[in-house]
Amino acid sequence: MSIPVVTLGAAASAHVPGLEQLRGPVTVVRRCDGLADLVAACQSGLARAAIIAPGAVELTASLVDRLRFAGAAVVALTDGAPGPDPVDGVEYVGATVEAAVLADAVTRAVGRFGDGSARPKGSLAYADPLYQPAAAPPSPAALHAEAPAAEGPGDGRIVAVWGPSGSPGRTTVAINMAAELAASGTSVLLVDADTYGASIGASLGLLDESAGLAQACRIADQGGFTGSALERIAVSVAIKGARLRVLTGITRPDRWPELRPAALGQVLDAARSLVEVTVVDCGFCLEADEELSFDTLAPRRNGAALRCLEVADSVIAVGGADTVGVPRMVKALAELADAVPTAAPRVVFNKVRAAAVGRAPEAQLREAWERFGPTTGIAAFLPVDHAAADQALLAGTALLETAPASALRIAIADLADVPVTGRRGRMPGPRLRDVRFPGNPARLPR
Ligand SMILES: Nc1ncnc2c1ncn2[C@@H]1O[C@H](COP(=O)(O)OP(=O)(O)OP(=O)(O)O)[C@@H](O)[C@H]1O
Numbered sequence: 419m420s421i422p423v424v425t426l427g428a429a430a431s432a433h434v435p436g437l438e439q440l441r442g443p444v445t446v447v448r449r450c451d452g453l454a455d456l457v458a459a460c461q462s463g464l465a466r467a468a469i470i471a472p473g474a475v476e477l478t479a480s481l482v483d484r485l486r487f488a489g490a491a492v493v494a495l496t497d498g499a500p501g502p503d504p505v506d507g508v509e510y511v512g513a514t515v516e517a518a519v520l521a522d523a524v525t526r527a528v529g530r531f532g533d534g535s536a537r538p539k540g541s542l543a544y545a546d547p548l549y550q551p552a553a554a555p556p557s558p559a560a561l562h563a564e565a566p567a568a569e570g571p572g573d574g575r576i577v578a579v580w581g582p583s584g585s586p587g588r589t590t591v592a593i594n595m596a597a598e599l600a601a602s603g604t605s606v607l608l609v610d611a612d613t614y615g616a617s618i619g620a621s622l623g624l625l626d627e628s629a630g631l632a633q634a635c636r637i638a639d640q641g642g643f644t645g646s647a648l649e650r651i652a653v654s655v656a657i658k659g660a661r662l663r664v665l666t667g668i669t670r671p672d673r674w675p676e677l678r679p680a681a682l683g684q685v686l687d688a689a690r691s692l693v694e695v696t697v698v699d700c701g702f703c704l705e706a707d708e709e710l711s712f713d714t715l716a717p718r719r720n721g722a723a724l725r726c727l728e729v730a731d732s733v734i735a736v737g738g739a740d741t742v743g744v745p746r747m748v749k750a751l752a753e754l755a756d757a758v759p760t761a762a763p764r765v766v767f768n769k770v771r772a773a774a775v776g777r778a779p780e781a782q783l784r785e786a787w788e789r790f791g792p793t794t795g796i797a798a799f800l801p802v803d804h805a806a807a808d809q810a811l812l813a814g815t816a817l818l819e820t821a822p823a824s825a826l827r828i829a830i831a832d833l834a835d836v837p838v839t840g841r842r843g844r845m846p847g848p849r850l851r852d853v854r855f856p857g858n859p860a861r862l863p864r
């Protein structure tokens with residue numbers, strides 16, 4: 419069957435007669451007037467490939483992502499060589515080639531793309547099904563081995579720290595896990611990908627107005643983003659003599675369109691080759707309502723979180739340990755399972771305190787959790803410790819510097835699989851009243 423294609427730009431239109439004469443593999447169904455026309459044509463399902471002339475449009479990873487999501491493979495005509503930074507997923511071919519060569523390139527591009535019918539449902543659509551990390555993601559493993567063997571380039575792991583709304587402590591967990599890993603000798607990049615309330619820069623006392631992640635995404639969108647480019651953009655923070663690389667988040671919430679999923683995917687690919695572990699603080703929201711919008715290039719606010727969760731090797735889901743936090747976590751996990759079925763989150767309850775759930779809070783939480791019926795167990799309980807958390811915030815650093823002996827620090831180090839020397843015994847918890855955790859499962863919506 420002939421492949422329907424659309425063209426954009428004069429050099430692409432010039433091939434139309436030649437392609438038609440072939441009476442074969444390719445049929446030109448539309449010569450597009452501009453970018454909006456091109457995207458609209460692809461989104462309407464008209465074409466399975468787009469032939470784009472040199473200079474007709476700025477070919478970015480985000481644009482290619484949108485076209486591919488719409489079901490169209492991209493063939494870019496070039497004046498010479500493709501240039502130093504080819505965009506992933508694009509088939510490049512000289513602008514002056516014979517029609518038959520161009521038709522072959524289209525066939526190749528479409529073949530690589532697949533038949534387009536396997537378009538994922540729901541918000542998984544945020545991840546182009548054809549999106550391939552530069553390196554095959556390693557199998558989920560412990561975050562840290564006792565003697566971390568230096569991994570080859572591209573083998574770095576990505577840990578997404580995510581969780582429901584209500585400030586359960588995602589950023590605190592992300593910063594302190596990253597700090598523990600860095601201090602133990604692992605090379606670590608900490609990334610703030612929260613599109614609602616980025617706060618890693620402020621939490622680490624960085625007077626950084628540069629929004630490192632947005633800057634990295636901007637460059638990555640042009641293609642050819644590497645670990646060394648990332649190295650130049652990330653700021654370094656010294657933690658207990660070790661170095662923690664940080665990509666700060668957007669400086670204002672309205673800058674969220676700068677964190678386009680395709681570009682963010684490239685940044686995380688580059689991170690795999692730069693460091694052993696990348697810890698990403700994700701936003702909480704996974705809603706995919708924007709997907710209903712047919713605005714051609716409409717960016718998606720939650721696309722950044724979704725892309726992080728899709729490419730992550732492990733996901734830490736942080737929730738508040740109280741009667742509001744537990745049901746929220748249950749709902750959030752269900753949303754996560756819908757949005758990113760491949761994610762296998764480790765559930766962590768933070769700010770664990772007897773005052774909120776009753777005596778023996780861990781047992782209470784476990785019992786309540788089991789009543790809910792989620793198959794995921796609870797991986798860790800992090801105790802409340804306002805003094806330690808505030809002290810670290812005030813000093814703009816991690817708990818291992820300001821409160822190294824605190825139970826909160828030790829619990830986060832455990833979560834990161836980092837051995838802590840000279841640890842104290844059990845976590846202290848205010849032994850207050852015996853407040854029963856709500857016993858009626860009906861109150862805990864599934
Ligand atoms: N275990 C804890 N004990 C006491 N305070 C804590 C604990 N964990 C976090 N906090 C404090 O709770 C507040 C919210 O934490 P954090 O910013 O990490 O949450 P978040 O989930 O990232 O929130 P946001 O919705 O703003 O992204 C901060 O003031 C932090 O210091």
Ligand SMILES: [Mg+2]
Binds near residue numbers: 589615699
């Ligand atoms: Mg946060």
